[in-house]
Amino acid sequence: MLQYSIKRILMAIPVVMFISFIVFYIIQLPPGDYVSSYSAQMTAAGEVMTQADMDQMRANLGLDRPVYEQYAIWIKKIVFYGDFGYSFNYNKPVMDVVKQYMGLTLVVSLVTMAFQYIVAIPIGIYTAVKQYSAGDYFFSGISFLGMATPNFLLAIILMYLSYTWFGDPLLGLFSSEYVNAPWSMAKMMDLLKHLVIPVIVIGLASTADLIRVMRGQMLDELNKPNVITARSKGLSETKILFKYPTRAALNPIVSTFGWSLSSIFTGSTITAIVLNLPIQGPVMYKALLGQDMYLAGSWLLFMSLLTVLGTLISDILLAWLDPKIRTEFRGN
Amino acid sequence: MKRSKSILVLFLCVVVFVVGCTSNKSAEPSSSATTKPTETTEVKPVETEGTEGTKEAPMLAALVSDGKLPPVEERMPVPGDIMIEPVVEEIGQYGGDWKMAWNGPSDKWGIGMITEEALFRFTKEGDKVEPNVAKGFEVNEDSTVFTIHLREGMKWSDGMPFTADDVLFYWEHMLTKETFGKKIYDAYYSVDPVSGEKVLADIKKVDDYTFTVTHKYPSVQFLERVAIDNKWFFAPAHFHKTILPELVGEEKTLEITKQWGFEDPKQFLVETGYYYWLYPQIPTLRPWVAKTDPNSDQFILERNPFYWKTDEQGQQLPYIDRIVQTKIQDPSQRLLGTLSGDYNFGQFGANDFTVLKENEKKGDFRVILWTQPTWSSEGIQLNQTTQDPNLRKLFQDIRFREALSIGVNREEVSDIVTNGLADPIQASVPEGVIGYQEGWAQQWAEFNPDRANQLLDEIGLTQRDRNNFRLNADGSELTLTIYEADPNKNTFLELLKKYFEDLGLKTDIKLVEGGALFDLKYANEVPIHTENISVANVAFRPDTLVPLRIITPWFGHYGLYSQSGGTDGVKPEGDVAKILELWNQIKASKSTDEINRLSDEIYKIHRNNQWVIGYAGPTPAITVASNSMRNIPSDLVSVDEYRGLGHAHPAQFFIK
Numbered sequence: 001m002l003q004y005s006i007k008r009i010l011m012a013i014p015v016v017m018f019i020s021f022i023v024f025y026i027i028q029l030p031p032g033d034y035v036s037s038y039s040a041q042m043t044a045a046g047e048v049m050t051q052a053d054m055d056q057m058r059a060n061l062g063l064d065r066p067v068y069e070q071y072a073i074w075i076k077k078i079v080f081y082g083d084f085g086y087s088f089n090y091n092k093p094v095m096d097v098v099k100q101y102m103g104l105t106l107v108v109s110l111v112t113m114a115f116q117y118i119v120a121i122p123i124g125i126y127t128a129v130k131q132y133s134a135g136d137y138f139f140s141g142i143s144f145l146g147m148a149t150p151n152f153l154l155a156i157i158l159m160y161l162s163y164t165w166f167g168d169p170l171l172g173l174f175s176s177e178y179v180n181a182p183w184s185m186a187k188m189m190d191l192l193k194h195l196v197i198p199v200i201v202i203g204l205a206s207t208a209d210l211i212r213v214m215r216g217q218m219l220d221e222l223n224k225p226n227v228i229t230a231r232s233k234g235l236s237e238t239k240i241l242f243k244y245p246t247r248a249a250l251n252p253i254v255s256t257f258g259w260s261l262s263s264i265f266t267g268s269t270i271t272a273i274v275l276n277l278p279i280q281g282p283v284m285y286k287a288l289l290g291q292d293m294y295l296a297g298s299w300l301l302f303m304s305l306l307t308v309l310g311t312l313i314s315d316i317l318l319a320w321l322d323p324k325i326r327t328e329f330r331g332n
Numbered sequence: 333m334k335r336s337k338s339i340l341v342l343f344l345c346v347v348v349f350v351v352g353c354t355s356n357k358s359a360e361p362s363s364s365a366t367t368k369p370t371e372t373t374e375v376k377p378v379e380t381e382g383t384e385g386t387k388e389a390p391m392l393a394a395l396v397s398d399g400k401l402p403p404v405e406e407r408m409p410v411p412g413d414i415m416i417e418p419v420v421e422e423i424g425q426y427g428g429d430w431k432m433a434w435n436g437p438s439d440k441w442g443i444g445m446i447t448e449e450a451l452f453r454f455t456k457e458g459d460k461v462e463p464n465v466a467k468g469f470e471v472n473e474d475s476t477v478f479t480i481h482l483r484e485g486m487k488w489s490d491g492m493p494f495t496a497d498d499v500l501f502y503w504e505h506m507l508t509k510e511t512f513g514k515k516i517y518d519a520y521y522s523v524d525p526v527s528g529e530k531v532l533a534d535i536k537k538v539d540d541y542t543f544t545v546t547h548k549y550p551s552v553q554f555l556e557r558v559a560i561d562n563k564w565f566f567a568p569a570h571f572h573k574t575i576l577p578e579l580v581g582e583e584k585t586l587e588i589t590k591q592w593g594f595e596d597p598k599q600f601l602v603e604t605g606y607y608y609w610l611y612p613q614i615p616t617l618r619p620w621v622a623k624t625d626p627n628s629d630q631f632i633l634e635r636n637p638f639y640w641k642t643d644e645q646g647q648q649l650p651y652i653d654r655i656v657q658t659k660i661q662d663p664s665q666r667l668l669g670t671l672s673g674d675y676n677f678g679q680f681g682a683n684d685f686t687v688l689k690e691n692e693k694k695g696d697f698r699v700i701l702w703t704q705p706t707w708s709s710e711g712i713q714l715n716q717t718t719q720d721p722n723l724r725k726l727f728q729d730i731r732f733r734e735a736l737s738i739g740v741n742r743e744e745v746s747d748i749v750t751n752g753l754a755d756p757i758q759a760s761v762p763e764g765v766i767g768y769q770e771g772w773a774q775q776w777a778e779f780n781p782d783r784a785n786q787l788l789d790e791i792g793l794t795q796r797d798r799n800n801f802r803l804n805a806d807g808s809e810l811t812l813t814i815y816e817a818d819p820n821k822n823t824f825l826e827l828l829k830k831y832f833e834d835l836g837l838k839t840d841i842k843l844v845e846g847g848a849l850f851d852l853k854y855a856n857e858v859p860i861h862t863e864n865i866s867v868a869n870v871a872f873r874p875d876t877l878v879p880l881r882i883i884t885p886w887f888g889h890y891g892l893y894s895q896s897g898g899t900d901g902v903k904p905e906g907d908v909a910k911i912l913e914l915w916n917q918i919k920a921s922k923s924t925d926e927i928n929r930l931s932d933e934i935y936k937i938h939r940n941n942q943w944v945i946g947y948a949g950p951t952p953a954i955t956v957a958s959n960s961m962r963n964i965p966s967d968l969v970s971v972d973e974y975r976g977l978g979h980a981h982p983a984q985f986f987i988k
Contacts, residue, residue: 030848037847040817041438043883044846048561050881051854051895052515060513060598086595089438090627091603096593100627159668169668172629176431176658176674179630273661278629282661290438291847 005316012308019304024071027293027300033063034088034291041290061088074294085294089287094298097283102265104173105279109264111195112203120207121253124214125246128222139211146208151271155201159275162197170194171276198275202268206260210253217249224248247321254321258314262306266299388648389426392637404648407491407638413467413483415641417984420963423643424651424986430961431675433666434657437626440607443657445978447609447618447633450563451480452555454974456965458868459766461559465566465617467541474922475550476522482541487638488568488615496543501569503535505576507562512605513598519557522547525920550922553871560872560973567605568615575604619650619983631657641983651963651986671695676958676987679977682709682753682951683820696959701952702970707865708759708946710749710824712736712814716943717888717902718859722804723812727859730941731787737776737945739784740831745947749824759865759946760939765969766869767935773949776942784835793836802836811838814860817846821862828947854882856892861885865944868973871918871931877938878915879904886943907937960988 035057039049058064062073077083084094123143127136163169172179173194178187221227222245230240269281280299287296388396388404395401408414434442452461452469463469467481486494508516521530531548538544547554558565577585577597585597594600608614610631612622617640620633633655641649658675660666667684669675671691680688688699714727714736726732742756760772792805804810812832814825825841832839844852852858863885865876874880879887881895890908892901904912911934918930938944953970955977963985970976 030845032845032847032851034847036851037845038438040846040850042440043850047441048875048883050515053513056513056598057602060596060602091437091599092593092627093595097627163668163672167672168674169672171660171665171669171674172658174629176630176656179658180624180628180632276659276661276665278659289845 005312008312008315012312015308016301016305020075020301021071023297023300023304024074024293025067027288027291027297028067030291032291033058034061034293035063037290038088074297084298087287087292087295089290089292089295094295097295098280098298098302101278101280101283104277105265105267105281107191108173108195108198108202108277108279109267112199113260113264115199115203116207116210117253119203120210121214121250124211124249125218125241127211127215128218128249129241131219140215143208143211146204147212149204151201151205151268152274154204155197155271155274158197158201170197173198173277198271198277201271201275213252214249217252218245221245221248251318251322254317255314257317258310258312259307261310261313262303265306266303387642387646389635389651389653391426391653392635392648395637401637402491407487408642408648409483409485409487409640413485415464415467415483416644417641417649417981419643419984420965420981422962423645423647424963424984425988426647426651426653426986428652428987430652430655430677430982430985430987432655432657432677433660433669433675434631436659437610437631440610443631443633443655444607444609445972445975446655446982447616447620448563448975448978449617449619450559450975451565452559454556454559454979456968456979458969458971458974461555465564469555475552475554476547478545478547478554479538480543480545482543483640484541486617486640488570488617489621489636489638490568490615491638492568492570492615494566494568494617495540496537497540498566498569499543500535500537501572502565502567505578506567506572506605508532509578511576511578511601513602514606517558517561519554519561522549522551523916523919524549528916528920549920552921552924552927556872563975564617566617567608571614572605576601620652620655623654629659631659633657639983643984650983652982670697670956673958676961678956680954680956681820682750682954685753685954686751688954688956697956698959700955700957700964700966702955702968703762703764704950704953705762705765705866705868705969705971706950707761707867707944708757708948709754709864709951710745710821710862710948711759711864711944711946712828712860712862713865713884713886713944715856715859715861715885715888716908717856717890719856720859722806722808722810723859726791726793726810729791731791733942733945734776735784735787735791735835736832736837737942738778738780739835740828740947741779742777742947743779745824745827746949748827750948750951754951755949757946757949758942759944761935762950767867767931769935769939772939775939776945781834788835788837796836799838800836801833801838809838811840812860813840813842814862815842815844815849815852815858816862817844817849818862819843824947825862853885856889858885858888864946864950866971868969868971869931870934871927873973874915877934878911879908880912880915907941911937962986962988 035054038057039054042049055064062070065073074085077085082095084098086092087094087097090097123139127139130136159169159171170193173191174187175190175194178190181187224245227240227244230244231237235243265280266284267277267279267281269285271277272279272281273285284296284299286292287299392401392404396403401407449465451463451465453464454460455462465482465486467483469481470479471477482494482496482499488494506512507520510516516532520533522533523530533548533551533554534546536544536546545554551557573579575585575588580588582597585600589595589597589600592600592604594603604611604614609616609618610622610626612624615621616636619636619639619641621636623632623634624630635650635653639649643649658669660669666675666678667680667687670678670688671694673695676697685699691697692699714733716724716727718724718727737758746752746754746756755773756777757773758775758777760775761767761769762773788802793802793810795803795805795807797803797809802810814828816825829839829841849858849861853861865884867873867876870877876884879890879894882889882891884891887904887908889901890904893903894912895901914930914933914937918927921927921930955964955970957964965980968980970979
């Protein structure tokens with residue numbers, strides 16, 4: 001297994017390098033660059049930007065150099081100094097921008113993820129065990145609705161309800177008086193209050209998805225010979241349920257766990273914009289729109305790195321969870 | 333047995349589910365209970381102490397009694413030199429937060445204009461300037477020597493004195509060295525009426541509170557042009573001395589750049605020298621100064637204890653303690669926050685008018701409409717130098733422009749696109765704005781598709797293709813391509829497309845990203861664009877009406893021709909050349925009357941040619957203020973040249 005892991009890790013290196021090049025190339029593809037989008041913005045605000053101003057700015061930012069040169073400089077800095085470049089929009093190094101938003105992004109993502117698993121797995125098991133009961137139909141109905149409703153629409157509906165019922169649309173993660181306040185119990189409570197909508201909205205689709213997957217897997221597993229054997233041995237029903245079918249049914253959930261790694265670090269994008277959440281998703285979206293290329297490039301690079309890493313973790317987790325995979329691998 | 337077990341499982345699931353939900357729900361009541369007391373403490377500073385003749389805000393008085401701040405008399409200019417700002421409605425009281433939504437640090441000017449203090453500012457009518465940071469000025473007979481007086485004892489927000497040295501320093505070490513990314517402004521050049529030669533002005537210090545600006549040739553509009561081009565004409569010398577490479581050396585500047593978290597020294601100097609109001613470290617003369625990092629989710633500005641204006645009763649301004657700007661990611665959040673009372677002030681577009689008006693009572697705010705000197709709210713500009721020779725010929729044909737104008741039903745555009753808020757009129761100078769011409773608004777404004785078709789036939793666009801679209805006279809395909817960056821223009825453009833295609837003109841709408849559109853404009857690849865003309869006075873800011881550089885879509889590369897001195901671009905001819913000629917005469921003009929006469933000529937040429945076609949008249953600028961926020965003028969011309977909201981003199985706004 002160790003050999004397998006090492007092989008996988010080594011294979012990931014050229015993949016990541018290739019991705020970095022593609023990423024940089026794609027970012028350069030759309031017409032215009034940061035200076036033109038910045039100038040458009042400043043001109044809209046009434047400022048006068050002459051050609052000379054723009055040329056000077058391009059020279060200042062190194063945007064007048066050929067693409068391959070810009071790429072070489074960028075990669076060199078990443079490899080040798082861990083410097084991911086500079087965000088033009090923020091006037092800060094990319095890493096500082098990423099750090100600024102990382103904390104809250106992780107809070108939102110992890111709470112959402114916990115919500116997903118805590119809600120989806122029990123319901124999935126229940127709907128499978130009680131197939132075709134009223135409860136099954138109820139939860140299945142809900143989960144189909146959850147899968148079919150676009151997140152951002154649900155966000156708008158919940159904000160509307162919150163506004164009409166409580167007079168506060170619960171935008172953002174904090175009430176305005178707490179945004180810059182130091183951490184305190186009250187701020188924590190305020191955060192929890194504001195987390196309800198984002199967690200439900202962001203989590204709902206994948207929760208619904210997980211319920212379906214869990215239910216389907218459980219139904220497959222419930223009538224397997226090992227379950228029947230266990231039952232005939234007189235094992236308690238709970239023990240049977242958790243020892244055999246549940247364990248096996250978790251497989252696909254674990255294998256997708258790794259893929260969610262990149263979404264944990266970026267958080268959602270459209271929903272976050274609708275709800276005004278100060279997390280990574282909208283930051284990256286803005287960077288892409290404004291051609292803030294080092295910020296956007298670094299993010300795309302992180303995300304692809306995380307996806308590669310996530311797949312690796314999933315494979316290892318699966319091998320650990322499922323004895324069949326383990327033995328098959330040994331057989332190789 | 334089996335049944336009871338599964339019930340147990342079910343019970344377990346339900347418990348987990350319910351616990352998962354209630355842990356969130358239980359947070360709600362307790363948190364709302366804890367937020368309440370803080371809300372009341374926030375209102376606390378609004379006390380009636382101000383009416384007892386206190387000369388300064390309670391929060392500053394507390395600092396003075398703690399010995400952390402000198403007394404108010406020492407912080408302000410000498411008594412005769414204090415500027416008295418007239419209040420709009422009534423003498424205000426101290427305290428409170430001005431809460432707004434903001435689009436983040438890229439929206440530099442939103443907060444910049446509100447807090448801006450120019451050397452000279454425009455009067456309410458906007459026809460001339462009045463002293464602001466300057467105490468006064470004298471000018472000699474032929475408008476070549478301007479003597480400008482400053483206020484004795486005036487201080488920067490860090491308490492250092494503000495003197496003529498700060499002006500001279502700015503001129504010598506920043507402006508003329510072009511350290512902050514801008515070329516020396518046109519306002520500082522005077523023009524030889526004969527040769528057209530541009531000569532840079534000469535700035536001299538007379539004493540600590542007086543300096544002179546000497547032009548070689550008359551510069552009648554010098555002060556107005558400075559108020560628009562440069563706005564401020566000073567910088568805190570004591571701060572910039574510590575960062576400018578010229579004075580501390582390149583290496584040291586690089587080191588400071590890195591300390592501030594910037595990458596490139598040049599960009600650092602642009603940010604600190606030009607967008608200085610965003611950085612808490614830089615002293616300013618503004619009523620509120622930055623207190624937090626502009627990149628955080630809330631940007632807070634706090635009152636400047638050394639501010640140099642008072643109300644009529646001698647109370648130091650500003651009244652409002654802080655400006656709190658909360659970052660939003662979507663414009664609808666500004667609306668939502670205003671409706672729910674999260675923000676007590678906001679500015680909106682015409683499309684939000686109905687929803688704001690509907691909620692005026694419930695939200696306890698008022699909707700204030702300010703005039704905008706825009707020519708239209710929905711319209712198109714035809715690029716007179718567009719690349720395709722067939723199109724160019726058409727665009728330059730006045731009959732074609734008339735056909736496009738009368739072929740559209742303006743009533744419908746006004747009703748559908750602007751909620752009927754705009755008049756169904758032609759793009760023209762609105763009444764009450766400099767350059768207004770009677771009858772212009774009605775020119776080609778009536779819907780007459782028959783005449784439009786007839787005009788198009790007359791031009792020679794008689795051949796049609798299979799889809800019944802008109803072809804060029806030479807039989808080639810004819811397509812009108814409209815470039816647009818703003819997705820909100822969609823309704824208007826769909827409508828326009830329908831009317832144009834009814835005339836047999838194939839219309840293509842291309843939605844592109846703002847930066848890309850900017851580049852396309854520079855490359856002269858935008859035949860038609862929907863930008864509206866907004867200009868308070870062509871003599872103050874010619875950019876939209878006179879092709880001096882690439883900026884406004886209608887004159888396309890005529891602008892490049894002027895900008896490059898005739899080496900590049902398209903040589904202006906006919907009426908466009910005449911506009912440029914008039915502009916040169918304005919620059920070399922010796923009297924205001926002459927300038928007004930020449931400006932009027934420029935407006936008339938525009939009227940005769942109608943390169944810019946409007947389909948709906950201007951809409952008002954919509955400002956929303958909570959009913960407790962007072963002293964906001966209800967009749968104002970909102971335009972960039974007068975500094976938008978800054979023109980309302982926010983230092984005297986207060987919260988009742």
